[in-house]
Amino acid sequence: MKRGMLRRGAQTLCTRVERTEHARERMRGLLGRDLLADQQALWITPCNAVHTVGMRMPIDGLPGGGRHRAGGAPRGAAQSLARSLARARRAGTGRGARRRIGAAARAGTGIRGGGMSASRPGARAGTRGAGNRGRGASMAEFIIVLPLLLLLCLGIIQFGLLYQAKATLDYATLQAAREGALNYGRASAMRSGLARGLAPLFAHSAGLVGQQSALLYTNTIELSKPQAYRIDVINPTNAALQDFGRAGEYAGSTVREIPNDTLMFRNTTPGGSSGISVQDGNLLKIRVTYCYAMYVPFVNRTIFALMNKINNVYSTGKPGVDVPLAPNACYLLSTAEGSWRIPLESEAIVRMQTPFRGG
Structure with missing residues (x-):
């Protein structure tokens, strides 16, 4: 990047001018600068557009341009810059203002400044033409948009995986409820x-060996982690078991169970404690909360921080580094194993096929 003064003959237009020479310099522009001193400017040539994304200062964009004359200066370029500077000074933005001067020269400029010349031969201008004119601006816009585009693509992948996990959990919850209905509502049967x-979440092949390996991993490792899942029996409640529970029928005198046979002939009066009938007491309804581990980079941390109300959404540390304002049920497990887990919930309801005993 060349530095010098911008003049028109004996008249000095600006005393401290920086002229961009390469596409990388045009792309960077004023990014990263806090301010420009008085009588300091950035001269961009060629320039079709000026972006202000990331600017931390007020700027004046002063265009200058004109038709190219072979071997000479562009007609009216210096005059237009002089008029723009004069208007800026009359408006009160000349002294102490932060300027960004864009000279949109179709083939080059002929304004000389402090030992540097912005003129270009006519032949070279003809060969390079408009192809390179917007290259710097396009690169800057691409760099600005790239993080958002990358976040969008990764977010689509992660939310697709979350949808798959939720559908799998819905199926697993139904399987747990069916097992509980066939096995007296026992927690061990519902866990199985x-x-x-x-298991399909952890299967890496479609064969029988892959299925058995996934089931073994889910039983012995995944669900054995503390707070990895929770099964809540919503119905029947302990109050229903007190209202309709009977001992000494099928399981002996020490086990209370809600009768399951001949329900159509039993009394439909609601129980005093539960407020439901014995028929409704034979509906098993459960809620499963499962801590699903997210694996898509960056998006997993962002979703984890949002769900736990962590102020530093863009934190790159491990879980537990930042203090959450509202930690969810999976926060402790995530902190312990260094994963990014969020709770997924599902409910299922089936009719009991055996007397409900609980436990």
Whole structure:
């Protein structure tokens, strides 16, 4: 980047001018600068547009241009710059203002400044033409848009995986409810059904060996992690078990269970504690909360921070480095193993096929 003064004959237009020479310099422009001193300017040539993204200062864009004359200066270029500077000074922005001067020269300029010349031969201008004129601006715009575009693409992938995980969890919850309905509502049976339903999330092949390996991993590792999942029995409640539970029928005198046979002939009066009938007490409804681990880079940290209300959304550290304002059910597990987990919930309801005992 050359530096000098901008003159028109004996008249000095600007005392401290920086002229861009390469596409990289035009692309950078004033990015990273806090201010420009008085009588300091950036001369961009060629320039079809000036972007202000990332600017931390007020700027005056003063265009200068004209038709190219072979071997000479562009007609009216210096005059237009002089008129623009004069108007800026009359408006109160001349002294102490921060200027960015863009000289949109179709083939070059002939204004000389402090030992540097911005003129270009006519033949060279004809060969390079308009192809390179907007290259710097296009590169700057691409760099600005690239992080947003990358975040959008990664977000689409991560939300697609979340949709798949939620659909798998819905199926696994139904499997857990069916296992509970067939096995007296026992928690161990529902855990087994949940593991079988979640196994597709960890299968890496479609064969029998892959299925068995996924089921083994889900049973012995994934669901064995503390707070990795939770199964809540919404219905029947303990109050329903107190209202309709009977001992000494099928399981002996020490086990209370809600009768499951001949329901159409039983009394439909609601229980005093539960407020539901014995028929409704035979509907098993469960809610499963599963801590799903996200793997897509950057997006997993962003979603994790938003769901735990962590102020530093763009943190690159491990979970637990920043203090969450509202940690969810998966925060402790994520902190312990260094993963990015968020809770997914699903509910299912089935009719009991065996007397409900719970436990």
